[in-house]
Amino acid sequence: MRGRNLLALGSLALLGAVAVKATAPSSVQEEVILEDRLPRAISEFGFFADPASQLPARDVVPYRLNTPLYSDGADKLRFIYVPQGAQLEADGEGLLQFPIGTALIKTFAFGEGDARRLIETRVMLLRADGWIALPYRWNDDQSDARLVVAGGRLPITTPSGEEISYRIPNKNQCKECHGLNGEVIPLGPKARNLSHEWLEGMVSKARLDRMPGVHDTMPLWEERARADLDDTARAYLDVNCAHCHRPGATASNSGLDLRWEQEDPGAIGIMKRPVAAGRGACGLLYSIVPGDPERSILLYRLDSIEPGVAMPELGKGTIDQDGVTIVRRWIKEMN
Amino acid sequence: MRKLGGAALIAAIAIANPALAETHTIVPGKGAQERLQEALILAEPGDEIVLEAGRFELTDGLSLDVDSVTVRGAGMDETVLDFTNQQGAGEGLLVTSDFVTLRGFALENPKGDGIKSKGADAIVYHQIRVTWTGGPLSTNGAYGIYPVESTGVLVDSSMVEGASDAGIYVGQSRDITVQRSIVQYNVAGIEIENSRNAVVQENIATHNTGGVLVFDLPDLPVMGGGDVRVVRNLVTTNDVDNFAPPGNIVGGVLRGTGILVMANENVLISQNLLEDNETAQVMVVAYTQEFTDERYNPYPRNVVVQDNVYEGGGDKPQLPGAEQLLAALGGALPPVLWDGLQQGETPALLASEGTPAWSINLPQLGADPSQGSPTPYVAPVPEEAILEGPMGAPEELFKRIKG
Numbered sequence: 001m002r003g004r005n006l007l008a009l010g011s012l013a014l015l016g017a018v019a020v021k022a023t024a025p026s027s028v029q030e031e032v033i034l035e036d037r038l039p040r041a042i043s044e045f046g047f048f049a050d051p052a053s054q055l056p057a058r059d060v061v062p063y064r065l066n067t068p069l070y071s072d073g074a075d076k077l078r079f080i081y082v083p084q085g086a087q088l089e090a091d092g093e094g095l096l097q098f099p100i101g102t103a104l105i106k107t108f109a110f111g112e113g114d115a116r117r118l119i120e121t122r123v124m125l126l127r128a129d130g131w132i133a134l135p136y137r138w139n140d141d142q143s144d145a146r147l148v149v150a151g152g153r154l155p156i157t158t159p160s161g162e163e164i165s166y167r168i169p170n171k172n173q174c175k176e177c178h179g180l181n182g183e184v185i186p187l188g189p190k191a192r193n194l195s196h197e198w199l200e201g202m203v204s205k206a207r208l209d210r211m212p213g214v215h216d217t218m219p220l221w222e223e224r225a226r227a228d229l230d231d232t233a234r235a236y237l238d239v240n241c242a243h244c245h246r247p248g249a250t251a252s253n254s255g256l257d258l259r260w261e262q263e264d265p266g267a268i269g270i271m272k273r274p275v276a277a278g279r280g281a282c283g284l285l286y287s288i289v290p291g292d293p294e295r296s297i298l299l300y301r302l303d304s305i306e307p308g309v310a311m312p313e314l315g316k317g318t319i320d321q322d323g324v325t326i327v328r329r330w331i332k333e334m335n
Numbered sequence: 336m337r338k339l340g341g342a343a344l345i346a347a348i349a350i351a352n353p354a355l356a357e358t359h360t361i362v363p364g365k366g367a368q369e370r371l372q373e374a375l376i377l378a379e380p381g382d383e384i385v386l387e388a389g390r391f392e393l394t395d396g397l398s399l400d401v402d403s404v405t406v407r408g409a410g411m412d413e414t415v416l417d418f419t420n421q422q423g424a425g426e427g428l429l430v431t432s433d434f435v436t437l438r439g440f441a442l443e444n445p446k447g448d449g450i451k452s453k454g455a456d457a458i459v460y461h462q463i464r465v466t467w468t469g470g471p472l473s474t475n476g477a478y479g480i481y482p483v484e485s486t487g488v489l490v491d492s493s494m495v496e497g498a499s500d501a502g503i504y505v506g507q508s509r510d511i512t513v514q515r516s517i518v519q520y521n522v523a524g525i526e527i528e529n530s531r532n533a534v535v536q537e538n539i540a541t542h543n544t545g546g547v548l549v550f551d552l553p554d555l556p557v558m559g560g561g562d563v564r565v566v567r568n569l570v571t572t573n574d575v576d577n578f579a580p581p582g583n584i585v586g587g588v589l590r591g592t593g594i595l596v597m598a599n600e601n602v603l604i605s606q607n608l609l610e611d612n613e614t615a616q617v618m619v620v621a622y623t624q625e626f627t628d629e630r631y632n633p634y635p636r637n638v639v640v641q642d643n644v645y646e647g648g649g650d651k652p653q654l655p656g657a658e659q660l661l662a663a664l665g666g667a668l669p670p671v672l673w674d675g676l677q678q679g680e681t682p683a684l685l686a687s688e689g690t691p692a693w694s695i696n697l698p699q700l701g702a703d704p705s706q707g708s709p710t711p712y713v714a715p716v717p718e719e720a721i722l723e724g725p726m727g728a729p730e731e732l733f734k735r736i737k738g
Binding site for chain 1: 395584
């Protein structure tokens with residue numbers, strides 16, 4: 001363990017990377033994950049061997065999602081840390097079951113290559129009394145990120161060239177998406193949205209107890225042109241909308257349930273009247289009118305950037321044109 | 336059962352009010368967004384967050400998720416949370432924790448809803464004002480004060496102006512009191528929707544499209560609205576053209592509606608002063624649209640209208656064939672309008688003796704008013720009193736507003 005870390009640090013020094021702070025731990029500090037306090041800096045956890053390059057520390061495993069949440073085109077780097085001597089447990093298609101001491105880490109970055117800037121890292125920590133979600137904002141020299149419980153705003157240029165005021169969520173806003181029946185839960189690492197290869201790799205390293213039984217894997221977003229349209233659209237809606245639009249979550253009172261597994265046409269919005277949409281309905285009568293995307297509230301709100309109309313309500317400063325295209329086609333081709 | 340609930344509530348409060356409660360004072364000015372939000376996040380149960388007088392310029396919605404916190408301003412005209420430049424979030428303030436007290440401050444021009452409290456039990460709104468300062472515009476947010484999916488709601492001495500849906504909207508909740516508040520220039524002044532055990536009393540609803548609405552709608556997680564007492568309100572001159580964005584259910588509310596009951600069961604409308612509502616002072620109707628929800632009952636049942644005072648009104652109804660109606664019914668429509676639909680033998684409308692009423696006599700659910708054959712109507716007199724005794728928000732909530 002020690003040897004490998006030294007090796008990693010040595011190679012970084014050769015690359016001329018910014019030196020890791022002398023005080024930063026070189027491996028994950030499990031007690032920082034578990035302690036009942038809010039760590040002020042991301043360096044306290046020791047998740048990264050080199051923060052600026054996002055080189056993970058030992059036992060911090062990168063992963064990706066087949067269909068990710070759109071975040072203004074941010075490059076999102078996801079990692080999971082499973083504590084020593086513990087493992088993940090498969091639980092069908094849904095969320096993996098996590099041992100106490102697990103950390104999920106997601107860094108948001110904009111820009112390519114040398115121009116890449118780390119903006120924020122959101123962490124979810126599974127403590128004895130449940131998950132806690134915390135936002136960290138990176139400093140200018142990209143050496144560390146500090147806790148910003150109240151979130152913040154900063155100007156960003158998105159990959160599509162738009163100048164936006166980017167919102168780092170506050171600690172409560174984390175819960176608006178991650179809340180379910182009064183608890184905070186992870187959203188991404190569901191077996192159906194993880195690659196078979198990654199899951200196999202985790203099983204082979206004994207970090208996951210067995211392969212989850214997954215019948216319907218969500219399609220890879222970048223291969224959407226070839227994938228089944230219904231699967232692609234439903235995966236997109238699940239990942240981008242269903243954290244709120246499902247029973248027990250923030251938008252439960254809307255009656256709209258956009259989960260992947262929901263099969264009732266009315267629940268996913270087909271010919272469903274709005275409840276509390278206000279001007280978000282834009283004069284339209286139904287969430288989804290089959291064959292008629294331009295008369296569908298769901299598409300209208302997805303294709304808006306105006307506060308009070310735009311969906312999702314949080315974490316969106318630009319319209320996801322690719323998502324809009326898929327959902328428009330899906331509604332258009334719906335019988 | 337309600338007594339048990341009350342006892343449990345008091346026990347919970349005792350636990351949630353530690354002796355070491357702190358006060359955090361926030362002043363307006365630079366960094367108010369972060370300072371206020373941080374205080375809301377780091378507060379401990381029992382703490383009080385004091386908003387000093389002045390104008391807080393905010394760019395993002397605020398949220399509170401800590402139980403038993405009081406947010407106290409210097410008054411609804413003194414402390415203003417100004418959301419005119421709001422860039423994100425669906426409401427000005429979101430509350431998701433229990434036993435919260437909001438008092439003495441205002442929100443102006445939130446981009447979506449004003450204050451939404453969701454799954455926030457035992458919440459008190461006292462001397463809260465939500466205003467869209469541009470007047471009644473369809474671009475205003477939907478709801479001013481918006482408790483939903485909650486048990487125990489008290490809205491007292493508050494004010495909402497300009498909501499493009501309902502000023503004070505309580506949905507999918509129970510044990511509710513909305514009182515002594517002023518709602519004006521909203522589409523609906525006060526709306527109680529899919530909720531049980533609600534009291535709407537001693538409010539002033541004026542210059543809205545419709546004053547007070549009691550609705551039950553299909554396709555919602557919480558169904559079966561009823562037991563609503565609407566008493567001693569002044570519902571006058573609700574004369575604003577409907578400015579709801581099309582597509583919303585309140586978009587169908589006719590200008591000049593006083594108190595409107597749609598679907599629902601056991602509603603008491605009593606001792607109100609209803610004045611100059613030019614379509615109908617009181618309107619009792621079935622749900623007008625198609626629905627597939629098998630849990631849903633579209634008929635009003637047992638709506639009792641008694642001992643109200645009616646002045647003017649009914650003289651400029653927004654109804655098809657208004658001129659003929661006015662001619663046939665003597666120059667002004669009787670104050671109580673029923674669409675003529677009821678579920679079997681269950682009476683939709685009951686009224687005290689001598690209550691002037693008329694029925695559109697619709698042939699069936701969903702029929703257009705032009706298909707009716709309007710006639711004066713004498714509603715049956717209620718055989719027994721309904722909704723007597725204690726109702727609405729738990730006593731503990733009323734005690735809190737004295738503090």
